[in-house]
Amino acid sequence: MTKVRVYELAKELNMSSKELIEKIGDLDFDISSHMSSIDEDEAELIKELLDEADRNNTEKKKGKNHTNMDIKKDMENKDKKDEFDALGEIQEVIEDDNTIIKIGQNIIVRDLADKLGVNASQIITKLIGLGVMANQNQNIDADTAAIVADEFGKTLVVEDEKSDVDDIFDLDHEDNPKDLRQRPPVVTVMGHVDHGKTSLLDAIRQTKVTVSEAGGITQHIGAYSVNVDDKKVVFLDTPGHEAFTSMRARGASITDIAILVVAADDGVMPQTIEAISHAKAAEVPIIVAINKIDKPTANIDRIKQELVENDLLPEDWGGETITVPVSARDKTGIDELLEMILLVAEMQELKANPNRNAVGTIVEAQLDKGMGPMATVLVQKGTLKVGDMVVSGTSSGRIRAMFDDKGKRVKKVGPSMPVVILGLSEVPNAGDLLYVADNEKIARNYAQRKKEQLREEQLKSRSKVSLEDLFEKIKEGEIKDLNIIIKSDVRGSMEALSQSLRKLDTEEVKINIIHGSVGGITESDIMLASASNAIVIGFNVRPNLNAIEVAKREEVDVRTYRVIYEAIEDIQSAVKGMLAPKIVEEVLGRAEVRATFRLPNGNTIAGIYVLNGKVTRNSKIRLLRDDIVIFEGAVSSLKRFKDDVREVLAGYESGIGLENYNDLKEGDMLEAYILKEVER
Numbered sequence: 236m237t238k239v240r241v242y243e244l245a246k247e248l249n250m251s252s253k254e255l256i257e258k259i260g261d262l263d264f265d266i267s268s269h270m271s272s273i274d275e276d277e278a279e280l281i282k283e284l285l286d287e288a289d290r291n292n293t294e295k296k297k298g299k300n301h302t303n304m305d306i307k308k309d310m311e312n313k314d315k316k317d318e319f320d321a322l323g324e325i326q327e328v329i330e331d332d333n334t335i336i337k338i339g340q341n342i343i344v345r346d347l348a349d350k351l352g353v354n355a356s357q358i359i360t361k362l363i364g365l366g367v368m369a370n371q372n373q374n375i376d377a378d379t380a381a382i383v384a385d386e387f388g389k390t391l392v393v394e395d396e397k398s399d400v401d402d403i404f405d406l407d408h409e410d411n412p413k414d415l416r417q418r419p420p421v422v423t424v425m426g427h428v429d430h431g432k433t434s435l436l437d438a439i440r441q442t443k444v445t446v447s448e449a450g451g452i453t454q455h456i457g458a459y460s461v462n463v464d465d466k467k468v469v470f471l472d473t474p475g476h477e478a479f480t481s482m483r484a485r486g487a488s489i490t491d492i493a494i495l496v497v498a499a500d501d502g503v504m505p506q507t508i509e510a511i512s513h514a515k516a517a518e519v520p521i522i523v524a525i526n527k528i529d530k531p532t533a534n535i536d537r538i539k540q541e542l543v544e545n546d547l548l549p550e551d552w553g554g555e556t557i558t559v560p561v562s563a564r565d566k567t568g569i570d571e572l573l574e575m576i577l578l579v580a581e582m583q584e585l586k587a588n589p590n591r592n593a594v595g596t597i598v599e600a601q602l603d604k605g606m607g608p609m610a611t612v613l614v615q616k617g618t619l620k621v622g623d624m625v626v627s628g629t630s631s632g633r634i635r636a637m638f639d640d641k642g643k644r645v646k647k648v649g650p651s652m653p654v655v656i657l658g659l660s661e662v663p664n665a666g667d668l669l670y671v672a673d674n675e676k677i678a679r680n681y682a683q684r685k686k687e688q689l690r691e692e693q694l695k696s697r698s699k700v701s702l703e704d705l706f707e708k709i710k711e712g713e714i715k716d717l718n719i720i721i722k723s724d725v726r727g728s729m730e731a732l733s734q735s736l737r738k739l740d741t742e743e744v745k746i747n748i749i750h751g752s753v754g755g756i757t758e759s760d761i762m763l764a765s766a767s768n769a770i771v772i773g774f775n776v777r778p779n780l781n782a783i784e785v786a787k788r789e790e791v792d793v794r795t796y797r798v799i800y801e802a803i804e805d806i807q808s809a810v811k812g813m814l815a816p817k818i819v820e821e822v823l824g825r826a827e828v829r830a831t832f833r834l835p836n837g838n839t840i841a842g843i844y845v846l847n848g849k850v851t852r853n854s855k856i857r858l859l860r861d862d863i864v865i866f867e868g869a870v871s872s873l874k875r876f877k878d879d880v881r882e883v884l885a886g887y888e889s890g891i892g893l894e895n896y897n898d899l900k901e902g903d904m905l906e907a908y909i910l911k912e913v914e915r
């Protein structure tokens with residue numbers, strides 16, 4: 236017997252395959268997709284059944300100007316190319332027709348009564364007739380409401396509120412390539428402390444920006460733009476990779492180009508290396524500004540050599556990294572730097588559609604006593620205008636006024652441009668997106684939904700990678716790369732560890748060492764891990780107190796080891812899903828060594844002050860000097876005044892001795908911990 240494809244039948248019936256599948260869902264046909272096929276007989280039967288359903292429906296709604304079915308029919312009978320117009324017409328019909336009422340997925344009985352122009356008690360009576368017990372303040376679903384509405388001679392249309400709100404999540408919506416226009420690059424300046432980040436930003440501003448106009452606002456707004464010939468370059472005003480990465484950890488990637496400032500008299504330093512890792516992790520191209528070339532001790536070639544050692548091969552040495560010698564003090568090299576920024580931007584083909592509802596990112600926000608919530612927005616797509624209804628996180632409102640980076644009032648701004656907006660209901664979060672909504676209802680709905688989402692998110696934890704659940708995530712295809720940050724006490728062990736870990740690549744998961752350096756685990760390492768969904772491995776080093784707190788908040792998995800082999804074994808087992816039940820440590824607290832005393836027997840006792848948590852007699856102690864682990868061992872004595880004690884709490888002093896260790900020094904940090912067996 237001839238077979239008919241579902242989509243063919245749908246076409247014959249003037250409906251979409253989806254609609255047809257839905258309609259015959261209850262009948263006993265084996266149909267799952269538009270490509271399923273059915274016998275000709277079955278197709279005939281379906282046609283008959285649908286016809287019948289259609290007739291019933293028409294009869295039921297006789298006497299009404301327009302029923303849902305009529306409206307649909309109207310639409311279906313139009314040519315495909317007219318469909319869009321038809322939708323508009325239908326919308327108008329719905330607006331005009333007073334027999335049609337529109338509701339969301341649910342409605343409160345009282346509201347339904349209002350819409351139907353009847354008493355709530357009449358609705359309640361009808362509901363009882365349907366076997367639904369509801370008082371006037373209770374919600375009923377749209378299906379029930381439709382039956383009740385029908386009884387009062389009205390047709391109910393369910394408006395998809397969700398799609399209204401989802402419309403403004405238009406960020407992922409691909410703009411038509413023909414609507415895209417070139418946009419200015421957004422630049423962040425990074426580098427080691429005192430290498431001249433702020434001076435460089437100031438030098439650029441001073442050479443390129445004219446003074447602010449009176450009457451505007453004059454404070455710095457977190458970003459500014461400069462004109463280079465007839466083009467613009469936008470600089471984010473908070474230098475440093477910490478700000479860059481904390482924005483990225485919140486999901487905001489607004490930087491197109493990173494300027495790495497390296498002082499020509501100092502060279503590549505730890506934070507330079509960190510900045511390189513941070514920019515690379517974000518896949519942002521780096522331009523190196525070799526600063527302070529006015530200094531007699533400046534040595535540009537040495538800097539280039541050091542860049543090579545860090546995988547940045549200068550262009551004039553045959554590589555791809557653009558380097559520009561500058562002096563922020565003398566304002567030399569600034570024009571060349573700006574030209575290079577434009578060149579790199581050109582290669583990136585930075586484009587956005589200026590003719591659409593704007594989407595931007597909050598760069599900075601604060602509460603101004605006089606003006607209320609103020610936020611600097613970097614527009615990413617579209618054009619932001621005064622009077623636009625905007626929403627960012629749980630904050631929404633109509634833009635009352637806007638000021639550009641020169642403090643001048645503006646009416647509208649396009650892609651890549653920073654602008655201060657007034658009119659939000661509350662101070663939004665830096666790093667959050669800001670959307671323009673079509674109307675106030677959508678904006679308020681969105682903000683409300685965001686509030687609910689936030690609550691939900693607070694309840695369930697975010698899914699950051701951890702060794703515990705790594706294998707599950709690999710299996711589910713959620714993770715294809717395991718990003719790792721390594722911190723260690725000496726360079727040699729860091730290199731050995733990264734080499735060994737790289738060899739653990741499997742077909743399912745690739746191991747990337749996104750940053751490795753010498754020193755304790757810092758807040759910056761944790762933020763990089765958070766933004767890049769990485770885990771942090773410390774070898775002979777520990778996180779400082781700040782880092783511990785941030786790791787907890789950002790849910791970053793930090794693992795510390797004293798033996799390289801154990802680190803490798805853990806990662807290997809995690810990749811294979813065989814992380815054995817393990818003994819984990821629980822940190823009890825930290826204490827600082829404030830004084831040391833030598834006993835006549837040669838042993839040393841440290842006078843300590845417990846900073847947080849507690850230190851107990853049976854805890855193990857890790858001795859840290861600059862967050863590097865110097866010694867690990869047991870407590871030999873714990874005393875307050877002359878008495879032995881079981882524990883000492885935060886805020887108290889005591890004397891402590893360590894088993895087999897006497898080289899305690901003032902300023903050392905003692906971390907107390909216990910080992911616990913946990914089930915996995």
Ligand SMILES: Nc1nc2c(ncn2[C@@H]2O[C@H](COP(=O)(O)OP(=O)(O)OP(=O)(O)O)[C@@H](O)[C@H]2O)c(=O)[nH]1
Binds near residue numbers: 431435526527562565
């Ligand atoms: N000679 C000379 N000194 C400079 C130059 N650029 C900056 N400096 C000096 O270097 C010091 C540090 O400059 P900043 O701009 O504060 O450096 P930074 O990188 O922003 O420092 P942090 O914000 O503390 O990380 C200041 O004393 C500047 O005056 C330069 O081109 N030449």
